[in-house]
Each structure stands twice: as C-alpha cells, then as structure tokens.
Amino acid sequence: MSSVPLNIDGRDLIGKPGQTILEVARENGIFIPTLCHLKDTTNVGACRVCVVEVENARSLVASCCMPISSGMVVRTDTPKVRASQRMIVELLWSSGDHNCLTCEQNGVCELQDLVYWLKIDHPRFAIQSPGHPVETTNTMIQRDLNKCVLCGRCIRACNEIQVNEVLDFSMRGSHSKVGPAFDADYIDSECVFCGECVNVCPTGAITFKQARFSGRPWEMKKVRTTCAYCGVGCQIELNVHDGRVIKVTGNREFGQPNQGSLCVKGRFGMDFIHHPSRLTTPLIRKKKGGELTEATWDEALDLVSKKFEALKKQHGPDSIAGLCSARCTNEENYLFQKFMRAVVGTNSVDHCARL
Amino acid sequence: MTNSIEEIEHTEMILAIGTNTTENHPVIGAKAKRAVRRHGAKLLVIDPREISLTKYADLWLRQKPGTDVAVLNGLMNVIVAEKLYATDYVTERTEGFEALKKVVKKYTPAYVEDITGIPAEDLKKAARLYAGAGRASILYAMGLTQHTTGTDNVKSVANLAMLCGNIGIEGGGVNPLRGQNNVQGACDMGGLPVSLPAYQPVANDEARGRFEKAWGVTLPPRPGLTVVEIMNAAHKGDVRGLYIMGENPMLSDPDLTHVEAALKHLDFLVVQDIFLNETAQLADVVLPSAAFAEKDGTFTNTERRIQRIRKAVDPPGQALADWEIIAGIADRMGYPMSYRDAEEIMAEIAQVTPSYAGITYERIDREGLQWPCPTQDHPGTRFLHKEKFTRGLGLFHAVEYIPPAELPDREYPLILSTGRVLYHYHTGTMTRLAEGPSERCPESLIEIHPQDAKAYGITDGQRVRVTSRRGQVEAKAQVTEKSPAGTIFMNFHFREVAVNLLTNAALDPIGKIPEYKVCAVKVEAA
Ligand code: SF4
Ligand code: SF4
Ligand code: SF4
Ligand code: FES
Numbered sequence: 001m002s003s004v005p006l007n008i009d010g011r012d013l014i015g016k017p018g019q020t021i022l023e024v025a026r027e028n029g030i031f032i033p034t035l036c037h038l039k040d041t042t043n044v045g046a047c048r049v050c051v052v053e054v055e056n057a058r059s060l061v062a063s064c065c066m067p068i069s070s071g072m073v074v075r076t077d078t079p080k081v082r083a084s085q086r087m088i089v090e091l092l093w094s095s096g097d098h099n100c101l102t103c104e105q106n107g108v109c110e111l112q113d114l115v116y117w118l119k120i121d122h123p124r125f126a127i128q129s130p131g132h133p134v135e136t137t138n139t140m141i142q143r144d145l146n147k148c149v150l151c152g153r154c155i156r157a158c159n160e161i162q163v164n165e166v167l168d169f170s171m172r173g174s175h176s177k178v179g180p181a182f183d184a185d186y187i188d189s190e191c192v193f194c195g196e197c198v199n200v201c202p203t204g205a206i207t208f209k210q211a212r213f214s215g216r217p218w219e220m221k222k223v224r225t226t227c228a229y230c231g232v233g234c235q236i237e238l239n240v241h242d243g244r245v246i247k248v249t250g251n252r253e254f255g256q257p258n259q260g261s262l263c264v265k266g267r268f269g270m271d272f273i274h275h276p277s278r279l280t281t282p283l284i285r286k287k288k289g290g291e292l293t294e295a296t297w298d299e300a301l302d303l304v305s306k307k308f309e310a311l312k313k314q315h316g317p318d319s320i321a322g323l324c325s326a327r328c329t330n331e332e333n334y335l336f337q338k339f340m341r342a343v344v345g346t347n348s349v350d351h352c353a354r355l
Numbered sequence: 356m357t358n359s360i361e362e363i364e365h366t367e368m369i370l371a372i373g374t375n376t377t378e379n380h381p382v383i384g385a386k387a388k389r390a391v392r393r394h395g396a397k398l399l400v401i402d403p404r405e406i407s408l409t410k411y412a413d414l415w416l417r418q419k420p421g422t423d424v425a426v427l428n429g430l431m432n433v434i435v436a437e438k439l440y441a442t443d444y445v446t447e448r449t450e451g452f453e454a455l456k457k458v459v460k461k462y463t464p465a466y467v468e469d470i471t472g473i474p475a476e477d478l479k480k481a482a483r484l485y486a487g488a489g490r491a492s493i494l495y496a497m498g499l500t501q502h503t504t505g506t507d508n509v510k511s512v513a514n515l516a517m518l519c520g521n522i523g524i525e526g527g528g529v530n531p532l533r534g535q536n537n538v539q540g541a542c543d544m545g546g547l548p549v550s551l552p553a554y555q556p557v558a559n560d561e562a563r564g565r566f567e568k569a570w571g572v573t574l575p576p577r578p579g580l581t582v583v584e585i586m587n588a589a590h591k592g593d594v595r596g597l598y599i600m601g602e603n604p605m606l607s608d609p610d611l612t613h614v615e616a617a618l619k620h621l622d623f624l625v626v627q628d629i630f631l632n633e634t635a636q637l638a639d640v641v642l643p644s645a646a647f648a649e650k651d652g653t654f655t656n657t658e659r660r661i662q663r664i665r666k667a668v669d670p671p672g673q674a675l676a677d678w679e680i681i682a683g684i685a686d687r688m689g690y691p692m693s694y695r696d697a698e699e700i701m702a703e704i705a706q707v708t709p710s711y712a713g714i715t716y717e718r719i720d721r722e723g724l725q726w727p728c729p730t731q732d733h734p735g736t737r738f739l740h741k742e743k744f745t746r747g748l749g750l751f752h753a754v755e756y757i758p759p760a761e762l763p764d765r766e767y768p769l770i771l772s773t774g775r776v777l778y779h780y781h782t783g784t785m786t787r788l789a790e791g792p793s794e795r796c797p798e799s800l801i802e803i804h805p806q807d808a809k810a811y812g813i814t815d816g817q818r819v820r821v822t823s824r825r826g827q828v829e830a831k832a833q834v835t836e837k838s839p840a841g842t843i844f845m846n847f848h849f850r851e852v853a854v855n856l857l858t859n860a861a862l863d864p865i866g867k868i869p870e871y872k873v874c875a876v877k878v879e880a881a
Binding site for chain 2: 274343
C-alpha cells in the first residue's frame, strides 16, 4: 500500500505509509505548532504542544509521533486542543525566567511565538524561575537554563546530528536539566563548540555570547556564503549589523553539503574579518633593508608592474614566479594564472595546497 | 573526491585512512559518525594516532607511521588470497590485475605485521570487513599524501577500491578530503605549473593553442616550477621576482630556514594578503586584499561543488578584492583586464574550462553544482567513473612499500608527525585572532607518549625542546597515549612554535609533496 487516505480539518488528504500526522499536515500547509520536534532526529513527544484530536482516540495525541492510518480523521483546532496547548505554554512560561526585554532571541523565540499565537496575556500560575546560575564561563556560548523549556532539541542535535555525544538530561523529574555530564560547564566538558545546540534551541537558553547586545534579530542582515576554512565548503549565514559580522548561523534549508551544521571554525572563527591588524593600505619598501611605508594604490601597482617588466626584460619571464592561493576564489586563481602565463609569460605558478 | 559528501552518511562501510576527519573536516566527520551510529554503517580506521573517530570504529589498525602502502598491500593480499574481490568488476572494468596480484603476493599478514606492527589477525579482519561491504567509501587526507610515498599511497587506496568494485558506484569511491577551502578550485583553475584550467596540459600544443586564441597571446610551452622548486630557484638566483597571493610559505613550507633565505635572496617580492604575515614582512611591496566576506566569487569544495561566496561587508580601508588587484597590475603591463565583476570572470572561465562550462552564477545561486558540468542544462556530477573510468579501463598501479626518507636513529630516536587541531587552521593567521578557538586551544602542545616521556624525564606540562637535523623548537609537553610510543605529534598553527623548522623537505617524486608526517627528532627538557 503506497498511499494512506486521511482527513485533517475537513480536508481529504493522501499520505505515505510511515508518515506522521505532523508531516502530512505540514506538506499540505496545515499549521500545527511544535516545540520539541526537530527534523531528522528522533521524535520524542516530550512537549505535547503539537497535540491534535483524532476521532475515536481516547485522549489528544502528539501529532509529531503519531503515524497516520487509513481513514484517520484529525482536527488540529478544537477548543480541547487549544486548551491543552494553552496549559502547556502557560506552565512553560511560568516555570522560567522569560524576560524578553534583554533576550537575544526576542522576535525569533518559539515560546514567545506560541504565547502570542495562543493570545495569552498572563500565565495563570505564579512565575517561579528555577534560579539556575547563568553560565558565562566561555567566550563562545552562553547558557541561561532559566529560559530552558526542556524540549531536548539541543541534546538531539549534539547526539544525533553532530554525534558529539556531549549533552544529556540530568536529574530527571522536577529538577531535570540539560547539559554535559556531571553538570559541567561547556568549557570543562568534551564539547567541541560546533554550536549546533545554539542553532536549534527554540528559546534564549543557549545563545552566542559574542553576539550579545550587538544587534537584534530583525536588525540583522543574513548573507549566505561559503565557509572560508576547510574543504567541506559549508554553507553559512553571516549575520551582519552596522557593517559588521556579528555571528554565524547555519541554515538547514541550504541543503548540501552541510545541511545547516558547522564546526567551531566556521561558527566562531570569524573574528579575523574585523580585526585591527588587517591591512588597510598598500605598503612599499623604498630601499632594501628599509622599512615598509604606506603608499597609494597607484604608487604600489606602478612599482610592481615596472619591476616585473624590468626583470622580464633583463632575465627572461622565467625569472618571475607566482604563488596563487587555495584560499582565494576560483575567479582570482583563474586570473592569477592567466596573469602569470599571458602577461608575465611563465608557467611557474603554483600554490601551497600540498602543504 | 570521486563521490559526494552526502553519500558518506548512507554508505555501508567507511574506511578512514590518514584523515583525522572530526578535527580537520568536522562536518564530514559528523556524517561519518551518523552513518555509524544512526544507519549501522561499519567503520574501519587506519591511523597511528588515536583520533576521535577510533571511538566509533568497528576496527582500528594502528600502523607505524609511513607504512601505509604495506598495510594496503596487506589488505589486498588477504582479499585476493581469500577470493573476496569483485571478480566481474575486475574483469570488465579494470586492467593490470595480474601485475597487482604479483606485487601484493608477498605482503602476507605476517610480513605486513613485521613492517607495520599491525597484528596479522586484525589485518585479516579488516580485509574481510572492507571487502564484505556492498558499498564502501574510502576517506583520506594529508595523513596519506604528506609522505615521500604520497603518490604510492594514493595509488594503493585506488587499487583497493577498484579491487572491491567500489569506484563508480553510489556510496563508494576514493575520497581525498582537501585541507583548505579552495584547494580544489585553485587546481581546477590552472594554479599549477603543468596545467591550464581543467588540467589541460600546458605542454600540449592543442590545449595551449586554445588558450592562446582565447587570451590573444603566445604562451610558454614549458611546464614551470613547483612551490618547493621555486624556493630552490630563488635560492640559486634563477627566480628573482616572486608574486605571492594569499599564501604564507614562511610558516607552511617545509624547512623554513631554507625558505627564509630564499625569500631574502629575491630581487623583488610582492605579497598580497589580508594580514602582514611572516611572508609579507619580507616583501618589497605589500598589497592589502579583501577577505572572503568582503567580495563575490566562488569556491569549489572537496566534492567538486562550485559554490558562491557573497559580499556581506566592506573591506577595511583601501583593501581591494584580489582579482581587482591582479587586473590593476595586468593593465599597467599592457594587457588590459577589464572585468566588471567576479561574475564576468566566471563567464570567461566557463568558456575555457570544459568541466565548468555549465556554471553560471544564476544556476548556482541556491545550490552549488558539482563538476564536470559541461553544459548549461547538465545537472552536475555526483560521482565520477560511473559505468566507465575516465581513461576507459581502471588501471591497477601495483606499488611496493618504500620506507620514509628519514627514520629514527641513535641521535634522533623519535618520529615527529605533524598535523592540525580542531580549533585552528593552517598557519593560524585567521583562527588565532578568534577569541573562542584561542580560548579552547591557546598554545601549541607536543604530544608525547608516557613511555617516551619517562625515558626522557619529561612530565606533563613541562617545556621541552625538539630538535631535528634542520632546526629546533620549544613548547609544552602533553603526555598522552594518543600517539604511539616512539612518535611525537605537533601541529603547525603557531608561529612561535614553527614546527616546519624541523620537518624534512624530502619530496614525493611525483606529487612533490613534502614528508610532513615523518621525520626524525630528539626531545629533551628545555
Ligand atoms: S556546541 Fe556542539 S558539541 Fe558542544 S554541546 Fe553544543 S552541540 Fe554539543
Ligand atoms: S537548552 Fe534550549 S534546546 Fe536545550 S532543552 Fe532547553 S530549550 Fe530545549
Ligand atoms: S564550518 Fe567547519 S567543517 Fe564547515 S567548511 Fe567551515 S571549517 Fe569546514
Ligand atoms: S513537538 Fe510533538 S511532542 Fe513536542
């Protein structure tokens, strides 16, 4: 059997065997909120924000975990569903310190989205933050578990996507917490700072520390580009504000080769872009043994071309050689070898790729 | 790579040899780990060092550094002896099998154990594991190529893959993982002394003729010099002018003392870079260039995928994109290069580079394409050698094991092996400015086995001096069992611990790659 007929919110739909209610709904543009669900990882059914009513089922079911069956009749928007979702969200809200005023995720927080979507003014329960100390012991990732909704997405990202196997739940039950083994801070654990957990956290519980107070989500321009480090060529998003790269995010929509995953270099290795030691002007050494002094582009390029021409004339084109770069673009490498061959007249052009 | 990164996650078996994947290509490392943990793939690791992939491996063969050909021939010996190879594939798609059989015959598990230190039984198990898989992917990196026998090593992995019918199939292949982001592209674009774009030989009149027509000039037919040869020629005074774009040979080349002397001997050195690095400090002219985030263009990744980079911010001060600077010099030398933007250069590349002929910025805007991509409607190529090899039949190159150029002796009793760590990249010019990675890995450590540490009276954290025939460096020791006894490991990211003062510039005769993975040293308390 290759197709499964079912009905969601009064629409007759066809799903494939093995699909969940959530998957079929999403494919057909029917919105069901989720929180703990993370694509391509195990469906754990932890948050129950995705509940729906299924005809003849005794209670509400978690749509992210429930496989479809032939003739199933599903409703995503009944008062019972909404009441249940509201209860869950109010509990989550009241059991944390969700102060959006200073939160880096303000505007892109999935808890905030749920509160707004469910039109909740106030949680019916008194707000009681667990009072976890904020973890600021490394420069890359900040953790404020008072904003954690225990969805477990970070854990699955670390174990199932990056397979770094660092994070887990500890102290199960009412004092449940996520983090590295033995309640260690990231910096004291086996964490390799890939940042996958930050990327998938729905709230402001895990955030990029260097980016704090440097630009709010809606002020950020996201520019898709390719990582400048290793040969994997990960697709990355540079988050730019005020002419500066503030942070680097992954985007699973970009597909191959990295499906949104990055490593520590692509994620946290971009400080060099705005570093004060960057060269900003051409430099010329007027005489051998002298100092390098600032020059204009015209002075510098005139000098280079005159010297190359003189060497070529006196000692032949093979007295000049060039090294292009495994770190420059294709366009630049192409032009460089074209320059060496067509303009200088030598094939002595290589790069340090073997090294 | 013959195959794609994506395929690694869904293959049945991964053989990782000479690649510390989780540190050097972490996202590919993650795919390999996912293949094992989530999809039940088998993993065989062949590495002298206890890299983190060994934690995920079904079997780990720990060979003596530099003995890879012996290991690979040994695997093939078992596979041939036990008739585990892909008979039909070998008959239909390859040639040279009889010669291979003859060579690997003497590499019996017992003989290989003598050379490599790998227990004969483990070698047999490994051979059965690899040959038993329906589809198997071989991953390798600098751990295989940075040897005087690098080319032999690469031929040997290709032999193994062909023997088991793993080339030209989904999920198979021999997959070199490139260390730097655009090594693939730099080679594709003709950044090599022997070849024009798309590996068209300069010495070939027809190929050269095409470029002469396209560029409107006469081109020199004689292949040029390689990096190491350029340095030697500079030393001798044959090369007098050098133009370096975005490279730092003063830290990355083997035998730095020699490189420094060579560069100082030049009449005229031009360095174009984003930093005043060690090499730029010696230059006569330094040209400031834009970083990757400040310009448009493309990089080609290790799976041959041509992907866009896009300008996100302005370059600092007067810095310009490298292509703008090159064009400025060419203009002044009477050869105008007037490109409006990088896209226009790509249009020219597509015209003269058959494998890139189908590439336009529009087509790769959302997802990169993998070459060969010969026409505008070609979907790109996920894996190479499907149905037949580029050359027709796959050729087995039987190779014999040759020991590394410099082995330990009485005076220099230890092997030094060099490589990278997760938190840094190449000569460290970029990552060492990054707060986070530097916090995680603030200094260069010399990994030394507890047995050796004891023998030389060295304790964890103590400053030690490492000396080779070429030079010496000092750094802190880290006593760990990661590297086997008799071998120390150092990275080359820290200029204050310039490990290439020690390494041996002995080259692989064909690949011209220096032997960074094996040289003889001694260690003492500093
Ligand atoms: S940064 Fe990466 S390794 Fe560290 S905890 Fe998060 S997902 Fe795991
Ligand atoms: S830290 Fe974030 S991702 Fe992890 S469980 Fe808490 S809310 Fe979920
Ligand atoms: S993010 Fe890491 S794995 Fe990806 S390309 Fe950059 S350095 Fe390589
Ligand atoms: S999203 Fe379905 S239970 Fe959390």
